[in-house]
Amino acid sequence: MQEGTFTAPGYAGETASVPGHDPDVYAADCPTRQLLDRIADKWSVLILTTLGAGEMRFNGLKRRIDGISQKMLSQTLRSLERDGLVARAVVPTVPVSVSYAITPLGRELLDALQAMIDWAERRMSAVALAQVAYDDRERELALAV
Incomplete structure (x- = not known):
């Protein structure tokens, strides 16, 4: 686990505690990014x-x-x-x-x-x-x- 991250309940991956501290916070497997990818298309x-x-x-x-x-x-x-x-x-x-x-x-x-x-x-x-x-x-x- 990288510094500045914690394990979110119900999610096996990692989530940044402060946006911008972890460059991988919006990695392809991040649930937030996956949802934004879905709704942000045209x-x-x-x-x-x-x-x-x-x-x-x-x-x-x-x-x-x-x-x-x-x-x-x-x-x-x-x-x-x-x-x-x-x-x-x-x-x-x-x-x-x-x-x-x-x-x-x-x-x-x-x-x-x-x-x-x-x-x-x-x-x-x-x-x-x-x-x-x-x-x-x-x-x-x-x-x-």
Whole structure:
């Protein structure tokens, strides 16, 4: 065990007691990193929030999530299903009908993400203003050189 780490109950690996003290704190096998990898991709949160409103078929999801390709939607749904966040139901009709729904575990995650979603909705205008100010400063610096 490295200095500055302790064993977390229920986790066989190590967790840093103070972020930044252990360079391996976010190693690939770290549970926090694994979860962040799942929800920080471009599409997972959008799929979860869309399914949070109710069960939906593949093409309905594709129509509701602007810009997602069929391949990316399929891959992300598979990953979310593997993680237990989304359930896939196949109805033996002609043609076969497949629908997706958020699981209780996915609902818990969505509830936890809600504060971040709310923050983004409240603060996006402030972020946009900061981006404009930054771009203006960068432009001024470029002109000064």
